[in-house]
Amino acid sequence: MEIEKIFLLSIIAAIIELDAYYIGMFLISQPIIIGGITGYLLGNINAGIIIGSIVQLIWINNPPIGAFVPPSTTTISFISTIFSIVFLQTLSNPNKEAIFMFSLLIGIPAGYFVGQIDIWHRKLNVKIIHLFEDKIKQCKASYLVLIQILSIFVKIFSNIILFLLIIFLGISLAEKIYLSLPLQLIRALTISFWIMPIVGLAVIFNMLYSKEGARVHWVIFFLFYIFFFLTKGNINLNFFIILTIILGFVISSYIVIKTKKVTK
Numbered sequence: 531m532e533i534e535k536i537f538l539l540s541i542i543a544a545i546i547e548l549d550a551y552y553i554g555m556f557l558i559s560q561p562i563i564i565g566g567i568t569g570y571l572l573g574n575i576n577a578g579i580i581i582g583s584i585v586q587l588i589w590i591n592n593p594p595i596g597a598f599v600p601p602s603t604t605t606i607s608f609i610s611t612i613f614s615i616v617f618l619q620t621l622s623n624p625n626k627e628a629i630f631m632f633s634l635l636i637g638i639p640a641g642y643f644v645g646q647i648d649i650w651h652r653k654l655n656v657k658i659i660h661l662f663e664d665k666i667k668q669c670k671a672s673y674l675v676l677i678q679i680l681s682i683f684v685k686i687f688s689n690i691i692l693f694l695l696i697i698f699l700g701i702s703l704a705e706k707i708y709l710s711l712p713l714q715l716i717r718a719l720t721i722s723f724w725i726m727p728i729v730g731l732a733v734i735f736n737m738l739y740s741k742e743g744a745r746v747h748w749v750i751f752f753l754f755y756i757f758f759f760l761t762k763g764n765i766n767l768n769f770f771i772i773l774t775i776i777l778g779f780v781i782s783s784y785i786v787i788k789t790k791k792v793t794k
Contacts, residue, residue: 535571536612536697542567543608544689547644552682561585561607568611577618578611581630584723585610585637587730591737599652602644605689609696610637616701617708628716631723632708640696647688655681 549559557563562582569578585607592600613633618624658677659666665673711719 532572537694539568539571539608539612540690540693540697541686543604543693544686547602547604547689548682548685549604552685559604561589561603564604565607565611568608569615572612572615574615574618577614577626577630578607581611581614581634581637582607584630584634584726584730587727588733590730591733599645599648601638601641602648603641605644605693606634606637606641608637608693609640610634612697613637613701613704617705620705621709625716625720627723628719629708631719631726632704634723634726636700636704640692644689644692647692651681651685651688654684 543564546559546564549556560582562579562585565578565580565582565585566575567578569575569581572578585603589600589603589606592603610630610633613636614630617629617633618626621629655677658680662673662677
């Protein structure tokens with residue numbers, strides 16, 4: 531494990547975490563982007579994009595609207611990608627799908643915890659504002675800038691520390707746990723990983739539900755199952771098929787919805 535790259539990635543991920551919560555919404559915090567960046571810097575961009583795509587699908591319907599703070603999909607993708615690539619590099623004869631799923635099971639609670647930390651940060655921001663409330667009432671604009679800087683610094687610093695703790699303390703422990711798993715659980719992890727895109731399709735289906743869309747969904751599901759059965763030995767081809775099917779489903783559902791609106 532390259533320690534310098536892990537430090538660099540932790541800083542990058544902590545800064546990207548600011549997107550959508552603290553500094554606008556530029557969509558650079560999307561799981562597929564942080565997964566790709568992490569994979570590229572660690573020498574396995576394919577793993578990063580695969581993990582990022584899965585996370586993107588599963589949590590595509592959880593935008594941070596209003597007071598709602600969803601789990602951090604950036605963190606889920608970031609942590610899962612790092613653990614996946616490290617395991618693929620260090621383990622002999624690794625089962626890719628099982629490792630991807632095992633890493634996701636590590637990244638998911640980390641993402642939920644960062645979401646909870648964001649709630650704590652909001653409460654802390656209120657206290658920081660109250661701390662300088664008198665200065666603000668005196669129309670001293672520089673204190674507004676100071677509040678923003680303190681808030682951003684606390685967010686970045688806490689995320690960097692959390693990421694480094696999870697990575698450096700968790701990898702060795704997670705590796706021991708994975709190596710102790712019986713073959714039945716490894717097989718279960720493999721099957722579970724292949725089910726994840728289906729769960730993602732179900733999420734999209736729920737977002738764009740209509741009677742016409744339901745028919746399209748089941749046709750696509752059937753085609754996906756056939757393609758999966760015929761090409762299950764080629765993971766890259768499988769994910770190309772998955773993404774193509776998802777794109778087709780989204781376009782079909784959009785056309786159905788647009789047609790309904792025009793009809794009305």
